[in-house]
Amino acid sequence: MPDSAARRQTRAASGASIGPMKRASLLVNIGLAALVTGSLVYAAVDNGPRATLMAPRVYDAALKQIERDANKARMRCASLNDYEARVCGTETEAKRRVQVAELDARYLGTVTAAWNARAARLDAEHEVEQTRCTAFSGEERGACEKIAKHTYSAAVQALGKPA
Secondary structure, three states: OOOOOHHHHHHHHHHOOOOOHHHHHHHHHHHHHHHHHHHHHHHHHHOOOOOOOHHHHHHHHHHHHHHHHHHHHHHHHHOOOHHHHHHHHHHHHHHHHHHHHHHHHHHHOOOHHHHHHHHHHOOOOOHHHHHHHHHHHHHHHHHHHHHHHHHHHHHHHOOOOOO
């Protein structure tokens, strides 16, 4: 059996400078270091509970009221004829989404939440206009959809990006 100096020379010549056990240990240590680093970064970024402008129970009550109002409006829409029912249903859902976005903006009080509320309003108006265009057929419908799309595109461009 060769002595330890000969073994080191043999290992160095073969290119295997780290044994399999040391390699596994090294990989485990690198993994643990990455996990600890990730945890420290998360802890530095996470500020705990988010500060809001209203109590969570007030927010929940307002959200439930929005849902109750939307359900009443849906029941009213169900009594209308085909086209009117579609438009009414679209308006009801659009109004509900805008109200929820505006409630979120009041709850969070951030610039991004306010921008999201404005974007939700634009999306809702566009969806309602698209539904109204279904009353037309042929070229009139195409023109209506084109106008709705152009109006929406201009409004989105004017809205810009969130700050």
